[in-house]
Amino acid sequence: MNKENDTHRPDKRDKPDRIDKIDKPDTPDKLEKLIEFFKSLQQKKPGPDQADYASWDQTEEDYQKQQADWLEKVKQKKQKDKKSDK
Numbered sequence: 001m002n003k004e005n006d007t008h009r010p011d012k013r014d015k016p017d018r019i020d021k022i023d024k025p026d027t028p029d030k031l032e033k034l035i036e037f038f039k040s041l042q043q044k045k046p047g048p049d050q051a052d053y054a055s056w057d058q059t060e061e062d063y064q065k066q067q068a069d070w071l072e073k074v075k076q077k078k079q080k081d082k083k084s085d086k
Contacts (some may be wrong), residue, residue: 058066
């Protein structure tokens with residue numbers, strides 16, 4: 001195989017010897033901008049002062065019943081959605 005005709009090999013002369021400052025991002029500044037951006041977005045979940053503690057003393061039996069009711073509602077919704085798609 002002739003190295004001169006091999007076009008798939010990168011030429012080592014094209015590779016820079018060092019990374020310029022332009023190629024390296026100014027990390028702290030970019031991080032601060034990202035943090036500020038995410039802080040500016042609207043939150044969709046309630047904050048810790050708005051947490052729902054209504055069921056903090058819920059028994060295991062009550063929890064299992066609540067989960068069974070929720071699962072039944074999900075199944076009914078899926079069946080309803082399948083019927084409406086037909």
